[in-house]
Amino acid sequence: MLVPITVVTGFLGSGKTTVINNVIKQVDNSDEKISIIVNEFGEVGVDHDLLQTSSEKIIQLNNGCVCCNLREDLVSCLREIMKHPSAQVLEAIVIETTGVADPLPIIRAIQTSPYLRPIVRLDSVISVVDVVNVMKNSEEVPEVRQQLAYADRFILTKSEQLETAKKQELLDHLSKVNPLADVRYFSKDKSFLTSDFFNLELFDAVKEIEGLVSEGHINNHTNFCSCHSCNEHGQNEFESVVLTTPNYIPENKLVRWLDEVVLYFEGALYRYKGLIRIEDRELMGALQGVVTHYELNLTSQLAEDSLTKLVFIGKSLDKKYLEDSFKKVTN
Incomplete structure (x- = not known):
């Protein structure tokens, strides 16, 4: 059985780590069932320290968005995870990208590597969207548009800070950039449904298709x-x-x-x-x-x-x- 991979992308400060923490806290024995790969920018990263799970289940890649190196490192990393005896009980792998990353190298590595195709599958690409700043950021930062374009699902954060009219303007903007992605909302005060995060089977799915x-x-x-x-x-x-x-x-x-x-x-x-x-x-x-x-x-x-x-x-x-x-x- 192929282990599903969820890629979580989103610009700096959008709330990726907060969303992941919220979800994994709801999974019983998450340290055994979920492996997390944090792709951070630069030689010293901090995002992995903020994830509230056992350190041995978090793997840090410090090559940011250097696409060609990242692909090789990610393939090796995933192969090592799947070779470990604990992979027998592994139910999901989460990859958190750096906030300034184009998610394409990660998608390509999972999708095309002959070493990975027999052992893992790309379940979904989730883009965590800061609703307050995404319009401005997507105009100024190309990577933000790429994070939106590749997404299968948008998880919107800080939506309580937007007026109804502005919220609709944002939804129209997101739909124009990527009409293939659906939308969910996140609140720090509530538990985000694990069923809206894991085993979505959205990446390979075409809408209206059962299988x-x-x-x-x-x-x-x-x-x-x-x-x-x-x-x-x-x-x-x-x-x-x-x-x-x-x-x-x-x-x-x-x-x-x-x-x-x-x-x-x-x-x-x-x-x-x-x-x-x-x-x-x-x-x-x-x-x-x-x-x-x-x-x-x-x-x-x-x-x-x-x-x-x-x-x-x-x-x-x-x-x-x-x-x-x-x-x-x-x-």
């Missing part, structure tokens, strides 16, 4: 690195593009189009998901992608009951290109 079957096409352009630390495109405008059609799409044309799309955007495309009517298939296809890596699987949902709907999230996406090229595939 995925093993049959599928997997594509991974492994020789291309598109993380923020390695590439600068000069623009930080994040947006989402939604494509829909009632038509069935030939699978060979669909795969060729997806390959062209990920190469066309050269790292500006961050997350993409959707349900697809595939020609000669009775069941809907589920697309799940991160940058240049995507998987296309069959689902348990009948194609005749749904329409094709795809959502692309990225930086300064060429909407016209997506729409025009999609029309050629579907017509």
Whole structure:
């Protein structure tokens, strides 16, 4: 059985450690059941000292957002955790990123490492959002937008400090950046539901899908690195593009189009998901992608009951290109 990994991201001061502490305090024997990896920036970190659990269950990585080194260290770290005898009772792994990190290197390491795929799975990426400062921070700090764009769930902190009108403005902003993520609220005075944190199965899920079957096409352009630390495109405008059609799409044309799309955007495309009517298939296809890596699987949902709907999230996406090229595939 694969051990689920929850990646907790969020900007400085958003409340990541507070949320994690709140959750693990509610888990019986959490020291045995949960391992925590804290990715801190610089040689001396303090976040790991604030986590209220036994020190031997917390592993500190001090390479911040140095993407290439982090991937190697994280893979080695996770392999060591899973080799330890205590892994037999391990129920979850939590990775808390540094507040100034792009979460992509962590996602890529878990998702693509041949050493990790047989032993762990990426359960969800949770972005802890400081509702008071996120609008300003997301305009000024590219990493904040990346933390929002890759999220499967937003956990909003300090929401009691916002007026109702401002709260709705914030929700609209978050939805525009990432319409794939759902929202939960956190209060220091209340226990955050563990069922809203662990075993969410959100990363690979496509909305309205009960589950995925093993049959599928997997594509991974492994020789291309598109993380923020390695590439600068000069623009930080994040947006989402939604494509829909009632038509069935030939699978060979669909795969060729997806390959062209990920190469066309050269790292500006961050997350993409959707349900697809595939020609000669009775069941809907589920697309799940991160940058240049995507998987296309069959689902348990009948194609005749749904329409094709795809959502692309990225930086300064060429909407016209997506729409025009999609029309050629579907017509």
